[in-house]
Amino acid sequence: MDFKGQTAIITGGAGALGSATAKTLAEKGANLVIADINVEAAEAVAQSVPSAISFELDTSSAEQNRACVDAAVKKFGSVDIFLANAGIAINTPVLEITEEQWQNVLNINLSGVFYGCQAAARIMVKKGYGRLIMMSSVNGFKGINGRAPYAAAKGGLDALTRLMAVELGPKGITVNAVAPGPVDTEIARAMQTAEIRQKWIDHIPAHRYGTPEEVAAAVVFLASKEAAFVNGVTIPVDGGFVGAGLVME
Numbered sequence: 001m002d003f004k005g006q007t008a009i010i011t012g013g014a015g016a017l018g019s020a021t022a023k024t025l026a027e028k029g030a031n032l033v034i035a036d037i038n039v040e041a042a043e044a045v046a047q048s049v050p051s052a053i054s055f056e057l058d059t060s061s062a063e064q065n066r067a068c069v070d071a072a073v074k075k076f077g078s079v080d081i082f083l084a085n086a087g088i089a090i091n092t093p094v095l096e097i098t099e100e101q102w103q104n105v106l107n108i109n110l111s112g113v114f115y116g117c118q119a120a121a122r123i124m125v126k127k128g129y130g131r132l133i134m135m136s137s138v139n140g141f142k143g144i145n146g147r148a149p150y151a152a153a154k155g156g157l158d159a160l161t162r163l164m165a166v167e168l169g170p171k172g173i174t175v176n177a178v179a180p181g182p183v184d185t186e187i188a189r190a191m192q193t194a195e196i197r198q199k200w201i202d203h204i205p206a207h208r209y210g211t212p213e214e215v216a217a218a219v220v221f222l223a224s225k226e227a228a229f230v231n232g233v234t235i236p237v238d239g240g241f242v243g244a245g246l247v248m249e
């Protein structure tokens, strides 16, 4: 897979999965826009690869998403790939979630993804080529305690993926999503108790967490020209978690 001459925007590009994807796309020749609310961290990722700029983005703002796409076009001439990856997670039971928490997660994880993909698609239609990829989660498929707005947002992304594929497929743009299971990141290690970690491991047929590089590999495939006939799907990258019923061993 070759991405020379192509430009990818990665929202949340300073984080674990975004930066791993940035590294893989950069190795394959892509120009990158590392867009993140944490612009210092985004700049550090941009500096670590051959051809990239950082962009300060709060993805819950439609205007900032449009400005980010404009910046990519100004610097590199086009946008071929848009990875809507920025996201936040909360862990609060249904009975305790505040309106503010609910809105905040939906604004960033669902509305923000739509604003970014819409802005990028408006550029992509001009040349009749594009790859939109949304970072969903296994929480979109399965009920998991404490994740109500997060799950609603990710399930919403899966529906949006199908709908946008129908509208944009005829214009040469594919729209797909990747749904990671738990990934072994610094944040996950800091936030999860050993007990919670073991529960996940017991329910995943692979009996382990994934790596950022394994998620990046799926994203990079969907971002490639080779994936032209894959459209409107959410691909779990989860060691078999979504497909599993009882895991006996």
Ligand SMILES: NC(=O)c1ccc[n+]([C@@H]2O[C@H](COP(=O)([O-])OP(=O)(O)OC[C@H]3O[C@@H](n4cnc5c(N)ncnc54)[C@H](O)[C@@H]3O)[C@@H](O)[C@H]2O)c1
Residues within 6 Å of the ligand: 011, 012, 013, 014, 015, 016, 017, 018, 035, 036, 037, 038, 057, 058, 059, 060, 085, 086, 087, 088, 089, 108, 135, 136, 137, 138, 179, 180, 181, 182, 183, 184, 185, 187, 188
């Ligand atoms: N890590 C996992 O186990 C896992 C599993 C399933 C899905 N995901 C999804 O993958 C995506 C990336 O997760 P990650 O593990 O790399 O998390 P992370 O926290 O390492 O990275 C998220 C990035 O998004 C940025 N961000 C947060 N709010 C933002 C906003 N309003 N505007 C722009 N940027 C913002 C953060 O600064 C951070 O750099 C998220 O959408 C997450 O829901 C992660």
